Amino acid sequence: MNRVAINGIGVVAPGAIADVDRFDTGGLSAHKAALVRDFNPRQYIAPLKMRRMNALSRFAVSAAKMAIDDYGRELPRETGVAIGTAFGPVQTSVDYMREYVEKGAALAPPQLFAESVANAPGSHIAIEWGLRGFNITVTQRESSALAAAMYAASQVLKGSVRAAIIGGVEETTEMVFSVLDRIGALDDEQRNGMVIGEGSAMLIAEKSESAKYGFLSGFGIARDTTASISDWGSDPNAIVTAMRNAIDDAELHVADIDAVFVSANGVKRADDVEAKAIAQLFGERMPRLVAAKQVFGEYAAAGALQLVAALREAAGNILINSISAGGGIVCAVVTR
């Protein structure tokens, strides 16, 4: 059977959802996020190298180091890297623009510019471990990490690489937090909404008959054509299509699914559409539903952490949903 084994996992997980103390939320409606706390990247990255990395890269490289240590062998040179991030290093762009405004366009620091590209974390990982396969950074909002996993798994099966590092990384920044707050997307006392989170999870994928954690066994994609640029859409059929495609791709039947890690993030109208879709697909025989974003918060780190959480489940076939604002949907099936 065609499936991709996961043989290493590394995680930089956020702590509990709590009041944001990293930046000032005064004057904003929302105040909570799932932030990474008490994280010491020095445990994973040499000091000289760390100086060249922003927070996003530090999360990603640390998670990759843990995943590779967990894998326990040297990765082949022909290893690909596919990382998902919804917003990338927004804080680095903000820092660059601050210098640009203060010092002028000709005197802003080149190091910040180099680190402002979304693929900086993936690049650091390739350099650190000499990985010369494909190196792609997928940026499809909430679905980024699962879309990255889909691409990497296809390349492992195709044989264009011998292994791949798959993952997601996100940093909660003042800029993103305040803009989402302004448009009313975040959870506060008055309204339903999402809590955003940060961190990283990395997984080592390869083609092998045995797996330490489990297998990526199927993917399905679709798009809800009723979605606007800032909305998740209202058509459950698009979600049903993506879920069914993923289950078909895994050569399973709907009845074989034991649990669904839902995409639900606390935005009621989007959660309701997903609930309808799940009811439509599974009918009377409803599998266990797990809302992991209640722990991890929203965005690409959550996508990768959901994948890890599903792989750490004791048994069974698990469907993972990832639904994006803008209408993009990616579903994955992991099996033991």
Add this chain to the structure above:
Amino acid sequence: MRAPDPTIRIAVTGAGIICAIGRNKEEVWRAITESRDGITKLTRFPGETFPTDIAAEVVADLTPLLPISRREAKRMSRSDLLAIIAANEAIAQASPPRERAIVATGTSTGGLLEGEEYYFTRIVRGRRRAPASRVLQQPTSAPSDAVARTFNLGGGVMSNATACASAGAAIGMAADTLRSRHADVAIAGGSDALCRLTYSGFNVLQAVDPSPCSPFAAERKGITLGEGAAYLVLERWDDAVARGAKILAELRGYGASCDAHHPTAPAEDGSGAEAAMRAAMGEGSGVAVDYVNAHGTGTLLNDSAETKAITAAVGTRIPVSSSKSYFGHTLGASGGVEAVITVLALREQLAPPTLRLDVAANDCTLDYIPHTPRPMPMTNALSNTFGFGGSNVSLLFGRVL
């Protein structure tokens, strides 16, 4: 799960482009044949002072080119609008079925231009009073979402921000998505609008030529920044034939690699780029290549390393050129813009030249087709795109009679 089926051929059934030398394929190709570049004084950021002052801007008014209302357009970023214009041309040409059509876009900045404006407004007016509507289109997923929404495409969206290799990666990812039958049609390419951060950033890296860029030349000093968007419509060959679509070219191979060398500089020996080209040619079953549309940025390091890579992968007699000498470096869009140029070159059997190449540098030892286009028989052509972080993508296109 289904692996990409290597026996499935990928047809290009539509192409759309907007960049400094034209608003569509016809205008762009006319400029190519007339050796007319689109590099002028930078006008987009009045009042800002940069160490260099030229660029390859899209000067055309975008509004009449848009198939959407002014009201919708006002909420979108310039990268979104460029993407919609190019996708519109590609989709109009191919008229593909839309239900299982995906959009795969590569972009390095997305709506960063609008993000910068929001940032400046915030400094002056404070974060509670700066208008947040357009900054919503800042994420690099926005051009894909905007194209998918405009054309009512239901297959899915797949964006990547892999620096200057983004659009090439998008096209390769899209082809494998079709080969594994996760979608039936792909609108694949890239879009990037000029913004202050990148204009300033490449200047502080001292990577910008104060004169129009002259790739592979002895006097080359760096890149000229450009902007634009381009998309291809891709389908499985048999599907395209079955519905009677006109096939413009075949996407015969996709290769991706990483230098694993340096955050911004390419590996000097060109080994990563060579690996990407070899992988693309390998998918094309070891076909002979007749022309290489080079990444050819005009920086000292790229042009030297790429020359080594092409020499190792394809040999010393291959004609090579950099169409960035016409429309600058369109960053995340470059893989898409140059894929369209490569497809047009195969159709017209005319290789675009490298403009301003009077004397090739000592470390640039290939046939770079200086000054004027060269009519020549071409069956297969490679299009290279390499990016920050050492990401390399090479696409192999084949002529269709």
